[in-house]
Amino acid sequence: MLVLGIETSCDESSAALVSDGLETLSNVVASQVDLHSSYGGVVPEIAARAHVEALIPVVKEALEPADGAPELVAVTAGPGLVGSLAVGVSAAKGLAWSWGVPLVAVNHVEAHAFAPALEGTLPGFPFCALVVSGGHTLLAEVRGYDDMRPVGQTLDDALGEAYDKVAKFLDLGYPGGPVIDRLAAEGDGAAVEFPRAMMTSGDLNFSLSGLKTAVIRYMRGAGEHAPAVADVAASFQEAALEVVVKKTVRACLELGLRDVVMGGGVACNRRLRDWLGEKCAAEGINLVYPSPELCTDNAAMVAALGYRLYELGYRAALDLDVYTNFRLGTDH
Amino acid sequence: MDTSIKSGSEEHTVMLGVSIGSVLSPGDVVCLEGELGTGKTVLVKGIARGLGHEGPVTSPTFTIIHTYPDARLCHVDAYRLEGARDLVSVGIDDFLDGGWVCAVEWADRVRPALPERALRVRFSFGPGEDDRVLEVSATGEWDGRLGALLEELTDHGR
Numbered sequence: 001m002l003v004l005g006i007e008t009s010c011d012e013s014s015a016a017l018v019s020d021g022l023e024t025l026s027n028v029v030a031s032q033v034d035l036h037s038s039y040g041g042v043v044p045e046i047a048a049r050a051h052v053e054a055l056i057p058v059v060k061e062a063l064e065p066a067d068g069a070p071e072l073v074a075v076t077a078g079p080g081l082v083g084s085l086a087v088g089v090s091a092a093k094g095l096a097w098s099w100g101v102p103l104v105a106v107n108h109v110e111a112h113a114f115a116p117a118l119e120g121t122l123p124g125f126p127f128c129a130l131v132v133s134g135g136h137t138l139l140a141e142v143r144g145y146d147d148m149r150p151v152g153q154t155l156d157d158a159l160g161e162a163y164d165k166v167a168k169f170l171d172l173g174y175p176g177g178p179v180i181d182r183l184a185a186e187g188d189g190a191a192v193e194f195p196r197a198m199m200t201s202g203d204l205n206f207s208l209s210g211l212k213t214a215v216i217r218y219m220r221g222a223g224e225h226a227p228a229v230a231d232v233a234a235s236f237q238e239a240a241l242e243v244v245v246k247k248t249v250r251a252c253l254e255l256g257l258r259d260v261v262m263g264g265g266v267a268c269n270r271r272l273r274d275w276l277g278e279k280c281a282a283e284g285i286n287l288v289y290p291s292p293e294l295c296t297d298n299a300a301m302v303a304a305l306g307y308r309l310y311e312l313g314y315r316a317a318l319d320l321d322v323y324t325n326f327r328l329g330t331d332h
Numbered sequence: 333m334d335t336s337i338k339s340g341s342e343e344h345t346v347m348l349g350v351s352i353g354s355v356l357s358p359g360d361v362v363c364l365e366g367e368l369g370t371g372k373t374v375l376v377k378g379i380a381r382g383l384g385h386e387g388p389v390t391s392p393t394f395t396i397i398h399t400y401p402d403a404r405l406c407h408v409d410a411y412r413l414e415g416a417r418d419l420v421s422v423g424i425d426d427f428l429d430g431g432w433v434c435a436v437e438w439a440d441r442v443r444p445a446l447p448e449r450a451l452r453v454r455f456s457f458g459p460g461e462d463d464r465v466l467e468v469s470a471t472g473e474w475d476g477r478l479g480a481l482l483e484e485l486t487d488h489g490r
Binding site: 156169220 | 457
């Protein structure tokens, strides 16, 4: 079955053509990062307008490998920026209606957890999912394509948000993740001892807002005597990631899960990949993450999960609405 | 006239938020201003609790607007917005219709999109690592609710 996926929850206008939830025929992404970088983040008004301009050409290009019309349209209905989501959902409704094919609503965060299906590396159920991005920081137990239960999440800032805010404070640019990761590789992660929040909380939740504040307080206090920015970046990254790595491993051990799927933009972070890989290997846990282009926001993962949900009997009506708040498993 | 209140910890700021939340009612707007890390989101955690919300309150930086229907609270973060027009374009007017309490972080960036009548809290760092100073003021008509609130906050802020 040929599925068109559409994703416009945040920065990326993306459309993809996926066959049977497994084979990617096209995965076109128009990023707005350049538009946004001067503001240190996503400006929703610009985001919605840019999606409107980019989406039709992106869909056209994605459809090029198709012989006829797709047999299903899958679209991200949330969570994300409301105006941006509305652009994708409206386009998806229009296409599904005009082609006379069914529509399926996909949760963006859930789609990240199933992205490895497109590379043949999705583990069998149940598995542990770690989704880390600019808007989300979540640990979940995944028991099926329509059964993802959160077991831990951030109580304040998302991991990628902490990177963005610290990068902006240090004048490093946007997005903050790649630039801090690159800089940290040259720095000393033990230069500054930043707090590891929630490490001993006894649960699987995260808190990252205090770390951001600690970096700001430290830099203000240090003034001219501050260490090299690479050392500060590395020390921040060590503090941020240590809790994520340890809690992910703990989630697997507590829930008896032998596989972890990591997704979301921060899953591209080299230090996180290496560190989590090492700790998982030590416990005999299999760590899976897709290629960078399937970690960041993309429509192929939306088409892939949309196909599975369709097979399970889910359909969305043409009055499908978008939602902005985080939630799982309630919107198929 | 500004009332200056000192907070000595995150928990303290949450408690100040609970006091504020417990006197707010739908239609009220709280403007939160101050640099990164001064406790704006922390205060909103308290405001949400004061309004009756149970459960986490997370940063709305990514999606700009978070809603907590159980508390009729709309939590807005204008950190990534360029101006008032952006806030209108994400649909803030739907929450300014009198049915919600709106707590707006970085409100100074989008002030023209918000009603004139508002409670304003300005945050700054205090001398100690966990110290914060909250300057509370109000514009517009507050039906005497404000006097009692400021008195209570001043008591908590010692």
